[in-house]
Amino acid sequence: MTGNALDADTADSSGPHGIESHDYDVIVMGAGGAGLRAAIAAHDAGARVAVVCKSLLGKAHTVMAEGGIAASLGNLWPQDNWQVHFRDTMRGGKMLNNWRMAQLHAQEAPERVLELEEWGALFDRTDEGLISQRDFGGHRYARLAHVGDRTGLEMIRTLQQRAVHLGIDVFMECTVTELFKDGDRIAGAFAYWRETGRFLVLNAPAVVLATGGIGKSYQITSNSWEYTGDGHALALRAGATLINMEFVQFHPTGMVWPPSVRGLLVTESVRGDGGILRNSDGKRFMFDYVPEYFKAETADTEQEADGWYEDKVNNRRPPELLPRDEVARAINSEIKAGRGSPHGGVFLDIASRRSPEFIKRRLPSMYHQFKELADVDITAEPMEIGPTCHYVMGGVEVDADTGASLVEGLYAAGEVAGGMHGSNRLGGNSLSDLLVFGRRAGLNAAYYAERTKVRAPRVSDETISAAAERALAPFSATGGENPYTVQKDLQDVMQRLVGIIRTADELTESLGDLERLKARAKNLSVEGNRQYNPGWHLSIDLANMLTVSECIAKAALERRESRGGHTRDDFPGPDPYWGQLNIVLSLTDDDTIESKRQPLPVMPEELQALFEEN
Amino acid sequence: MAYDLKMRVWRGDASGGALGDYVVPVETGEVVLDAIHRLQATQAGDLAVRWNCKAGKCGSCSAEINGRPRLMCMTRLSDFAEDETVTVTPMRTFPVIRDLVTDVSYNYEKAKQVPAVSLQPPDADGKRRMMQSDVARGQEFRKCIECFLCQNVCHVIRDHEDNKKAYAGPRFFLRYAELDMHPLDTEDRRKVTQDVAGLGMCNITKCCTEVCPEGIKITDNAIIPMKERVVDRKYDPVVWLGEKIFRRGDRASRTEV
Numbered sequence: 051m052t053g054n055a056l057d058a059d060t061a062d063s064s065g066p067h068g069i070e071s072h073d074y075d076v077i078v079m080g081a082g083g084a085g086l087r088a089a090i091a092a093h094d095a096g097a098r099v100a101v102v103c104k105s106l107l108g109k110a111h112t113v114m115a116e117g118g119i120a121a122s123l124g125n126l127w128p129q130d131n132w133q134v135h136f137r138d139t140m141r142g143g144k145m146l147n148n149w150r151m152a153q154l155h156a157q158e159a160p161e162r163v164l165e166l167e168e169w170g171a172l173f174d175r176t177d178e179g180l181i182s183q184r185d186f187g188g189h190r191y192a193r194l195a196h197v198g199d200r201t202g203l204e205m206i207r208t209l210q211q212r213a214v215h216l217g218i219d220v221f222m223e224c225t226v227t228e229l230f231k232d233g234d235r236i237a238g239a240f241a242y243w244r245e246t247g248r249f250l251v252l253n254a255p256a257v258v259l260a261t262g263g264i265g266k267s268y269q270i271t272s273n274s275w276e277y278t279g280d281g282h283a284l285a286l287r288a289g290a291t292l293i294n295m296e297f298v299q300f301h302p303t304g305m306v307w308p309p310s311v312r313g314l315l316v317t318e319s320v321r322g323d324g325g326i327l328r329n330s331d332g333k334r335f336m337f338d339y340v341p342e343y344f345k346a347e348t349a350d351t352e353q354e355a356d357g358w359y360e361d362k363v364n365n366r367r368p369p370e371l372l373p374r375d376e377v378a379r380a381i382n383s384e385i386k387a388g389r390g391s392p393h394g395g396v397f398l399d400i401a402s403r404r405s406p407e408f409i410k411r412r413l414p415s416m417y418h419q420f421k422e423l424a425d426v427d428i429t430a431e432p433m434e435i436g437p438t439c440h441y442v443m444g445g446v447e448v449d450a451d452t453g454a455s456l457v458e459g460l461y462a463a464g465e466v467a468g469g470m471h472g473s474n475r476l477g478g479n480s481l482s483d484l485l486v487f488g489r490r491a492g493l494n495a496a497y498y499a500e501r502t503k504v505r506a507p508r509v510s511d512e513t514i515s516a517a518a519e520r521a522l523a524p525f526s527a528t529g530g531e532n533p534y535t536v537q538k539d540l541q542d543v544m545q546r547l548v549g550i551i552r553t554a555d556e557l558t559e560s561l562g563d564l565e566r567l568k569a570r571a572k573n574l575s576v577e578g579n580r581q582y583n584p585g586w587h588l589s590i591d592l593a594n595m596l597t598v599s600e601c602i603a604k605a606a607l608e609r610r611e612s613r614g615g616h617t618r619d620d621f622p623g624p625d626p627y628w629g630q631l632n633i634v635l636s637l638t639d640d641d642t643i644e645s646k647r648q649p650l651p652v653m654p655e656e657l658q659a660l661f662e663e664n
Numbered sequence: 665m666a667y668d669l670k671m672r673v674w675r676g677d678a679s680g681g682a683l684g685d686y687v688v689p690v691e692t693g694e695v696v697l698d699a700i701h702r703l704q705a706t707q708a709g710d711l712a713v714r715w716n717c718k719a720g721k722c723g724s725c726s727a728e729i730n731g732r733p734r735l736m737c738m739t740r741l742s743d744f745a746e747d748e749t750v751t752v753t754p755m756r757t758f759p760v761i762r763d764l765v766t767d768v769s770y771n772y773e774k775a776k777q778v779p780a781v782s783l784q785p786p787d788a789d790g791k792r793r794m795m796q797s798d799v800a801r802g803q804e805f806r807k808c809i810e811c812f813l814c815q816n817v818c819h820v821i822r823d824h825e826d827n828k829k830a831y832a833g834p835r836f837f838l839r840y841a842e843l844d845m846h847p848l849d850t851e852d853r854r855k856v857t858q859d860v861a862g863l864g865m866c867n868i869t870k871c872c873t874e875v876c877p878e879g880i881k882i883t884d885n886a887i888i889p890m891k892e893r894v895v896d897r898k899y900d901p902v903v904w905l906g907e908k909i910f911r912r913g914d915r916a917s918r919t920e921v
Contacts (some may be wrong), residue, residue: 109724114717164792170843172794172802173799174803175795180793182796197803207808211778211781245765275716276716307693308692310694310695310698311719314718314719422738423719423738533709579710581762582712583710584709584711584712585704
């Protein structure tokens with residue numbers, strides 16, 4: 051089913067295989083923030099563009115984003131500007147970020163937010179009527195443009211409505227299984243309609259990957275079923291490289307009880323709006339976990355921390371608002387030390403700090419979520435929370451300015467792209483990332499398609515038949531395994547052995563387990579037919595989940611230090627040697643994942659100076 | 665506490681189907697979607713169901729549970745007695761694709777008919793100023809997660825397939841109202857709301873409001889005010905004349921589309 055009815059005439063089913071085929075300049079995979087923004091940009095640049103997405107339009111994972119969009123609009127704190135945002139972002143990522151991406155992001159985010167407003171977004175306002183901005187971890191000033199705690203919904207709806215208005219074709223509930231190449235160049239994609247199980251071929255010289263992340267490889271995650279690392283795996287198979295895959299963000303605050311909602315996100319806005327963390331002794335423990343790196347900018351008394359919300363000039367930031375990696379590790383330590391809450395988390399308390407009216411106005415979804423799903427009234431009692439797999443910093447290695455991967459015609463933006471966030475992403479920097487780099491990738495994919503028009507790539511019939519055969523394999527296998535069981539076992543391996551705290555032994559063990567899971571995944575059987583069959587869909591997604599899981603485990607074993615979203619018990623501190631290096635992963639001809647070390651791009655002096663001031 | 669839940673789940677496709685009986689082990693605190701997932705993972709691998717966030721934020725898992733339109737992810741099993749059979753069927757207003765999945769393309773077609781927002785130019789500093797109290801009305805409507813439960817229960821289309829052509833339904837009345845109440849928008853969509861979206865066919869039975877999982881007061885805050893605005897446009901000659909001659913009021917800055 052499609053969002054904008056595809057003219058029956060544009061679909062050509064007369065190919066040698068009778069497979070439906072479409073011609074475009076740019077195919078965008080994914081309809082979250084990055085995908086929709088890329089499609090809008092490609093459309094504006096004059097390209098014929100189509101969006102292909104696994105779910106219905108408007109349901110992508112962006113819809114779950116809660117806190118806000120980080121952009122130095124300076125509406126509440128005129129001292130804020132792109133340099134401060136850039137600095138916060140780099141420090142949050144422990145300087146492993148691609149500096150150029152972090153710079154473009156900080157410079158362009160405000161414009162992208164105002165553009166959403168132009169397209170109909172209704173952000174919360176300041177007293178002067180400007181877009182309101184909220185405090186978040188790692189950001190020096192209140193910087194997140196927001197709508198209560200449902201900012202992602204506002205963003206996706208705005209982009210969706212814009213894309214519909216522009217008449218962009220959307221292939222909904224349509225999953226890409228392979229990318230096609232003509233020689234070294236991208237030539238299109240092979241996909242199936244979930245509704246019917248029928249195949250389709252999308253011919254296009256340029257493909258923008260905007261497929262999001264990988265969280266479904268973990269047991270406890272805030273991510274939806276779609277997050278199976280499709281873009282990561284497709285890029286790798288097409289010959290592109292991945293960087294920073296060892297860095298997985300465990301959001302400090304996921305729900306822990308009841309089991310049904312374990313992992314479900316509790317927005318950082320709770321802390322941004324005044325919430326604090328306590329252990330079972332009632333102690334506000336984050337003061338014990340301020341690392342040297344952030345000591346100078348973090349409050350060391352409760353009084354100073356509490357004063358910061360109103361007066362950011364004379365007070366330093368509360369330790370609850372350290373970057374996510376720091377807070378997640380601290381919570382993990384408290385739980386391990388036996389100071390956890392009854393259901394294996396710690397307490398997040400805003401009830402004793404803010405009025406019920408304030409909480410309901412600023413955090414309506416959280417109020418609703420806890421009331422409906424856990425019988426907890428967050429205006430009257432603390433929440434129980436614990437870390438949940440939330441985001442992957444790693445992704446396709448891209449050119450900062452254009453989003454181009456190493457493969458000609460292949461672009462990536464948003465969570466599937468690597469580099470922007472270094473070893474740890476600051477809250478709020480994801481939504482802005484989607485907008486800034488979605489737009490850049492869309493524009494540049496369109497320009498590339500235009501340049502390459504005179505020599506359009508072609509896909510052979512044999513290639514198409516082979517793709518169809520591979521996709522159908524699970525139907526012909528008999529006596530194979532249930533894909534749901536293999537997925538469950540994969541999640542168990544990743545959660546136990548490649549989680550928040552890692553060791554060489556466990557990572558090595560995980561790689562052995564992953565090999566065995568890969569073998570099992572080669573022999574899956576599914577019941578039923580091709581029509582809307584989730585078992586079949588999972589059997590295809592599983593290959594991608596296994597590929598990205600192996601990438602994470604391999605890179606994690608390689609990086610012998612602790613930094614950001616990668617903590618090694620056997621190498622507890624950061625190491626300046628590793629601080630200069632990205633781990634780059636590629637796929638060899640015999641399907642082995644290979645890693646190499648690559649120096650980070652060097653930051654120009656004028657930007658380096660920003661880090662010397664303080 | 666774990667127990668065995670008796671479930672009846674509609675299985676079938678456009679050509680027909682029937683309720684299948686299942687027994688699914690479930691635990692305290694779980695929701696209907698958990699039971700459906702367990703059923704899928706262990707007994708019916710090809711059971712078709714839509715879902716994404718499992719947190720009431722994306723509006724994908726709409727279905728009828730014991731005849732009541734609900735989100736499966738927000739319907740707790742503790743709402744039912746342990747010996748009660750939970751029956752899950754697809755939304756009735758939309759054609760079935762397979763099992764619990766329906767063809768909701770009607771809604772995406774209606775979305776295309778809404779004339780997009782068209783704002784006044786920004787202030788000199790490139791920013792726009794709107795008061796919180798003014799955006800709050802539109803914000804309520806923009807909480808909509810497009811679960812289409814309001815569309816599903818709207819009797820104008822639930823039992824009258826023919827009406828779908830001329831009627832956009834409550835979800836989109838929210839959208840027209842949101843744009844009409846936008847402090848900086850420049851278009852007057854009252855005529856299209858009546859003529860294209862079929863606002864007049866709604867006879868405010870409030871079924872939509874009752875099922876909205878976001879608690880949006882669709883009828884009171886969007887539909888009724890829109891109906892009043894449409895009536896103002898049509899029948900009040902003094903207002904009409906005043907606006908024409910003096911270009912006064914909110915309408916003066918809007919152009920009819």
